[in-house]
Amino acid sequence: MTAAPLIIFAVLAAVAVASGLAMMLSQNAVYSALFLVINFTVVAVLFLILGAPFIAMLQITVYAGAIMVLFIFVIMLLGGERLPAPQQRLRWQQPLAVVLVLALLALAGYVFAQGAAPAAVLAEPQDYGSPAALGLLLFTKYLFPFEFTSLLLLVAMIGVVVLTAVEERRRRLPRASRRT
Amino acid sequence: MAWQEIGFIALEAAIKSILLAFVLLTAFAYMTFAERKVAALMQVRSGPNRVGPWGLLQPAADGVKALFKEEIVPAGADRVLFIAAPILVAVPALIIMAVIPLGPDMVLFGRPMRLAITDINVGTLYVLSVASVAVYGIVLAGWSSANKFSMMGGIRATAQMVSYELALGLSFVGPIMLAGSLSLRDIVVAQQQSVWYVVLQPLGALLFFVAALAEVNRAPFDMPEAEQELTAGYFTEYSGMKFSLFFMGEYIKMIAVSALTATLFFGGYLGPMVDQYPLLGIVYLGGKTLAFLFLMIWIRLTLPRMRYDQLMAFGWKRMLPLALANVVITAVALVLAQ
Numbered sequence: 001m002t003a004a005p006l007i008i009f010a011v012l013a014a015v016a017v018a019s020g021l022a023m024m025l026s027q028n029a030v031y032s033a034l035f036l037v038i039n040f041t042v043v044a045v046l047f048l049i050l051g052a053p054f055i056a057m058l059q060i061t062v063y064a065g066a067i068m069v070l071f072i073f074v075i076m077l078l079g080g081e082r083l084p085a086p087q088q089r090l091r092w093q094q095p096l097a098v099v100l101v102l103a104l105l106a107l108a109g110y111v112f113a114q115g116a117a118p119a120a121v122l123a124e125p126q127d128y129g130s131p132a133a134l135g136l137l138l139f140t141k142y143l144f145p146f147e148f149t150s151l152l153l154l155v156a157m158i159g160v161v162v163l164t165a166v167e168e169r170r171r172r173l174p175r176a177s178r179r180t
Numbered sequence: 181m182a183w184q185e186i187g188f189i190a191l192e193a194a195i196k197s198i199l200l201a202f203v204l205l206t207a208f209a210y211m212t213f214a215e216r217k218v219a220a221l222m223q224v225r226s227g228p229n230r231v232g233p234w235g236l237l238q239p240a241a242d243g244v245k246a247l248f249k250e251e252i253v254p255a256g257a258d259r260v261l262f263i264a265a266p267i268l269v270a271v272p273a274l275i276i277m278a279v280i281p282l283g284p285d286m287v288l289f290g291r292p293m294r295l296a297i298t299d300i301n302v303g304t305l306y307v308l309s310v311a312s313v314a315v316y317g318i319v320l321a322g323w324s325s326a327n328k329f330s331m332m333g334g335i336r337a338t339a340q341m342v343s344y345e346l347a348l349g350l351s352f353v354g355p356i357m358l359a360g361s362l363s364l365r366d367i368v369v370a371q372q373q374s375v376w377y378v379v380l381q382p383l384g385a386l387l388f389f390v391a392a393l394a395e396v397n398r399a400p401f402d403m404p405e406a407e408q409e410l411t412a413g414y415f416t417e418y419s420g421m422k423f424s425l426f427f428m429g430e431y432i433k434m435i436a437v438s439a440l441t442a443t444l445f446f447g448g449y450l451g452p453m454v455d456q457y458p459l460l461g462i463v464y465l466g467g468k469t470l471a472f473l474f475l476m477i478w479i480r481l482t483l484p485r486m487r488y489d490q491l492m493a494f495g496w497k498r499m500l501p502l503a504l505a506n507v508v509i510t511a512v513a514l515v516l517a518q
Contacts (some may be wrong), residue, residue, distance in 0.1 A: 029282065030261075030323060037316070054362075057305035060350075065312025066342060073338045074332065076323050131302070131362060 005049060012049075016042040029075045033068055040064040052129025196297045201274060204432050209239035209400030211431040211473065216456045218477045242424075249420035255327035258416065260347070265324060266418065266425035273432040276310045280439050281304040281365045283449045283461025293451070295458060296365065303364040304352050307440060311395060315341045317429065322414035333413025336392035337397065337486065339361075344394035344401075350503035354384035366402035368448035380444040383506050385445040387499060389472075392437035394495065396430060399480035401491060407462050430505055439465060 016039055023035035039061040046054035138146045185447015189291040213228065213235070220227025253262055283295035300306055315338055355377050356362055359370035371377055378385045394401040415426045442448055446468050449461030486494065 030258075030320075034261075034320075053300060053302045054305065057302050057309045060309035061305065061312050065309055065315075066345070069312070069315055069338055069342055072316075072319055072323075073335065073342075076319070076335060076338075129301075 009046070011048065012045055014044050018047075030072060033071050033075060035073075037064050037068045040068065045128070050129065054129055054131045067114060185188040189222065192293065193297060197278075200297060201279060204274060204277060204320075204435065205428070205436055208428050209243065212242065213239050213433065213472070215477050215480075219481055222478075222481050229328050245337035246424040251395070251420045251422065252325055252417070254417050258324040258326070261320045261324035261371065262417075263422070265317050265321035266422045266429075267317070268320065269314065269429035270319075271434075272310045273429040273436065274312035274435070276307060276314075278445055279306050280363055281368055281449060281461075282435075283466055284455060284457040286458035295461060298491065299363060300364045302362045304356060304362050305365075307364075308345070308349050308352065312341075312345055314429070315428075318414050321418070321426070324403075325414070326416040329418055330414050330416045335417070337414060339399065340394055340397070340491060341493070343492060344391045344499065344500045347499035347503045348395055349496065350500070350507055351384045351388035351391060352444070354381040357507075357510050357514060359372075364443055364448075368443060368450065371447050372450055376445065376447040376450075381506070382444060382509070383502065384510070385441070386504050387506065388444065389441055391499060391503075392441065393476065393479070394491075396437055398430075398434065398435040398476055400486050401482040402480075402485060419486045434473060434476055435469060438469040438476070441472050442468035461496045 017037040019042065023032050023039060026032045027037060041061060044056040044059040044064070047059060071179075111135045216238075226236040231237040253259055266397045278297040279300060281294070281296040281299065286293055286295060318337040318341075319334045322330045322332070322337070325331070336506045353365050358374075358377060358380060359367040361367065361370070367377075374380070393399075415423060418426065421490070442465060447464075448468075450464045451460060451464035454460050454464060
């Protein structure tokens with residue numbers, strides 16, 4: 001890696017980590033969601049640097065554009081932007097979190113020191129991020145996970161429809177207690 | 181690559197970006213004027229005719245007025261997001277035009293030049309991702325105003341834009357499959373070799389235009405800014421130049437989706453003699469864009485606003501299945517044609 005991409009990567013990585021931290025530490029749920037949007041956008045730019053514009057654009061369209069908009073929609077609709085103060089009974093998790101993070105960093109550092117990872121990255125073909133290559137992979141090598149994921153999404157969707165249908169029927173029932 | 185070459189590329193991109201932004205901002209100013217004039221003509225009135233000959237300097241007068249208005253930030257508002265929201269509306273509108281080809285490649289000062297700011301091979305996806313990010317400005321404007329009406333406008337806008345984005349995205353798929361490329365330039369070139377895609381994709385073109393109307397919150401889909409119910413909706417609390425930025429976003433997005441409709445389904449910059457004189461492409465694309473802009477104004481002056489539940493039902497129960505069917509039919513036809 002030459003100097004210029006390395007500098008860009010360092011800046012982007014710093015922004016990604018900072019926005020991730022800000023997302024967790026922010027007391028306002030709307031701000032948290034927006035920091036997550038920044039985080040997704042930075043990850044999309046990282047995909048661009050890796051030469052995968054298709055995945056970068058999907059990252060922005062699907063995560064920053066659709067999913068996070070729905071998050072913000074729900075936060076606004078329920079008026080849940082003011083988070084309650086951190087609960088006292090979850091205090092014991094804080095030291096545990098510190099220990100686990102240190103363990104993860106140590107493991108990552110160990111793997112990095114071994115220097116085993118980069119060889120696998122270089123082996124990827126030139127057009128690995130193109131729509132055609134991606135589609136081919138999804139429908140051949142990763143067919144089962146791909147179909148399984150769509151099945152999961154379908155089940156979730158049917159669940160939502162059924163749950164709202166029950167709610168709707170209950171609302172339409174002529175009940176004396178509901179007539180106000 | 182030599183540093184000199186990188187410098188040339190950067191300089192070319194900068195000049196083209198500045199030119200495009202300048203043209204778009206001027207076009208925005210005169211779109212407001214055109215809308216008022218066309219509305220006046222259709223309603224048998226005169227319209228703005230006091231400032232300059234035929235009222236042609238009206239946009240300049242409006243701009244100066246907006247600059248000198250008092251900027252108010254409501255007491256309960258979230259200051260940072262309140263100020264950021266109009267910017268988040270205007271910027272995506274401006275950058276969406278970057279991938280639309282304005283003409284065939286040409287040679288200028290001995291260097292090959294593209295008549296577009298850039299030609300990325302995922303141009304259509306770029307348009308979709310910018311359009312999907314554009315909703316944040318409107319949502320945040322509604323939320324940060326600390327006003328129930330604004331909030332309702334913001335929530336309506338979110339629901340509407342997310343719903344119609346699906347139909348919009350699916351109606352892109354027809355031209356993409358026909359051209360076999362995600363690049364807008366390739367789609368135009370493919371239309372040169374066959375016919376305008378409106379002939380092959382009449383349903384796709386119609387769905388795209390209707391979904392685009394909803395995406396830019398134009399009548400009959402202007403629920404988020406219904407004056408009668410929401411006192412103008414998400415920008416109620418805005419004044420002066422911040423208020424103008426919302427209109428800038430809306431009108432420039434209108435220009436962008438008109439240019440996109442022309443590019444995807446009506447041959448883009450194609451026209452007689454365009455290969456000999458590449459600059460003619462800008463004229464052709466401009467003419468086609470103007471025609472769609474006129475159509476949008478005409479629709480606004482003709483059709484009443486849809487009710488909110490009708491709007492959502494139309495998006496999910498009519499537009500989306502039709503768009504899906506269009507994709508399937510196109511795919512089957514393509515396989516049969518081979």
